[in-house]
Amino acid sequence: MKSARTTTAKTEIQELIISSSVALSHSEIQKSLEGLCDRVSIYRVLERLMEEGVIHKIVNVDGVVKNAWCHSCSAKHCHNHIHFSCQKCKVVTCLDNVEPSFKLPKNYKVSEMNFTLPGLCPQCS
Amino acid sequence: MKSARTTTAKTEIQELIISSSVALSHSEIQKSLEGLCDRVSIYRVLERLMEEGVIHKIVNVDGVVKNAWCHSCSAKHCHNHIHFSCQKCKVVTCLDNVEPSFKLPKNYKVSEMNFTLPGLCPQCS
């Protein structure tokens, strides 16, 4: 019966992501924490927050992995929304209300969606 | 006036990607070439093929970069199609005819699309 434990690192990282309006990369989190904990610990905390359904991962168009709070997953866990990736300020935002529609060929079974739109955000355009 | 040169490595890599029905990663290309050229040369050839508009890059949901032939870009260069990423056989396919529709909030200016659907392909489902 393993039970999760509340640690300083986990609390700080969770608050950081939840209070951020944009998705954060590992290196961005590391900079914000200023040596509060080890690189490896950040990876492990993010892993736990993923399992708990608190955050979700986004692979940006440049390959950088960003972590974002699941603020629309309270009822049921789903990530069928579009992510916007600003090419100027490099910020990745979850557009929670934008759900795309499309028609797939037969026999393709979709399990998730991973939609990212590069471009210019309202602040940069 | 710098002009591109036809080399064995470039010809081989280009033919490999064009003849493949699925997108190929750097390591997959390297294995196929069996020591024909250096790792670094593969990166540089891919860079040139990108600039020439022969191929395009796809960042898969697991972060692996795949390279695919632009076979629908002959007239105008666009990649507004969906990519399918099979979770079983790990193959990434361009679904050239599938163009999604969606409504963005105001002031967002989209320059590209990067849509990938993880799931099971016809062969694996």
Add this chain to the structure above:
DNA sequence: TAGTTAATGCAACATTGTTGCAAAAGTAAT
């Protein structure tokens, strides 16, 4: 065929992410 310069190979390095293990810290029972 000789000269020019693009392309290559090699070494070194940076970044990102993973794993094993001993030490530290959180939790629950006494």
Add this chain to the structure above:
DNA sequence: ATTACTTTTGCAACAATGTTGCATTAACTA
């Protein structure tokens, strides 16, 4: 508060992927 148990952490080492500088090789041009 102290103890015992187990999760979490820090550290070191490693792997994969991608980049850069520089000397050498090879493709094109005249």
